[in-house]
Amino acid sequence: MALKGLKNLHYAKILSEDKDKTEYGPVKQLGPAIAFNIQPSINRGNLRAEDQVLFSDVQKGPMAVTLNTAYLEKEVEADILGKTIHENGLMSDNANDAAPYIAIGGQAESARGGSEFFWLYRVKFAPAEENKETKQDTPTYQTPSHSGEAIPRIHDGEEKLKAWDQDESIDSDVFKNWFNEVVDKNWVPEV
Numbered sequence: 001m002a003l004k005g006l007k008n009l010h011y012a013k014i015l016s017e018d019k020d021k022t023e024y025g026p027v028k029q030l031g032p033a034i035a036f037n038i039q040p041s042i043n044r045g046n047l048r049a050e051d052q053v054l055f056s057d058v059q060k061g062p063m064a065v066t067l068n069t070a071y072l073e074k075e076v077e078a079d080i081l082g083k084t085i086h087e088n089g090l091m092s093d094n095a096n097d098a099a100p101y102i103a104i105g106g107q108a109e110s111a112r113g114g115s116e117f118f119w120l121y122r123v124k125f126a127p128a129e130e131n132k133e134t135k136q137d138t139p140t141y142q143t144p145s146h147s148g149e150a151i152p153r154i155h156d157g158e159e160k161l162k163a164w165d166q167d168e169s170i171d172s173d174v175f176k177n178w179f180n181e182v183v184d185k186n187w188v189p190e191v
Contacts, residue, residue: 002111006033009069010179011080014101014122022121022153024103024182031069031076034143036106038120038150038160039064063150063159065123067104068143080125080146099124099148103182114166117178121158123150161185 009030016023041061046053074091077083082098085091105119125148132142152159161183165175173189 003108003116004111005109006036006106007109008105008107008179009033009036009067010105011076011102012105012182013079014103017101017122017154019155021155027105027179027181028076028079030067030080030104031072033106034068034070035066036068036104037064037066039066063120065104065120065125065148065150067125067146067148070143072144081127093127097127099126105179105182107178110164110166112166114164116162116164117175117183118160118162119183120150120160121153121182124148158185 010027011030012024012027014022015025040063043059043061045057045059047055072080074085078085078091080099080102082100083091083093084097101122101124103119103121104123105117107115107117109115125146128144128146130142130144133140150159163170163174165172171189174183174187177183177187
């Protein structure tokens with residue numbers, strides 16, 4: 001689907017996960033979206049015999065994820081990177097910071113009308129690359145760019161969910177709830 005634009009980035013921390021279920025915390029706003037890129041990694045293997053390829057197979061690896069926002073509030077940055085906000089309001093990076101797994105959801109306008117909504121279920125970010133430059137005659141902005149990896153959920157192997165809000169086979173109530181909870185493949189409207 002051809003997309004244009006990106007907005008409404010949200011996240012939820014994974015509170016617990018095991019072979020039976022994944023439990024997410026409350027959904028929170030992430031930050032003003034600039035770009036969110038997901039790059040699947042595919043490992044290919046070929047079996048050659050008799051001077052030809054007899055079999056070919058692929059194995060999926062972790063997805064590389066890059067998040068670029070205009071800024072992140074310090075509470076969000078601390079939340080998604082495992083940083084500490086001290087009693088005096090200052091936030092520090094520490095060798096023992098441990099980023100949690102989170103889900104990331106958002107919305108992108110579709111070129112054919114409506115929007116595509118998505119949730120990426122299990123992502124872990126590294127600290128952002130930071131660039132600082134002196135002012136020039138033409139203003140330029142340096143924005144944080146976080147890189148990380150997305151891997152399948154432990155309990156069911158799910159990686160990502162997406163839906164087009166113009167798809168008539170989907171109950172439109174799911175889009176009203178999209179940023180209230182991490183929407184799962186088994187979502188059904190509450191009666």
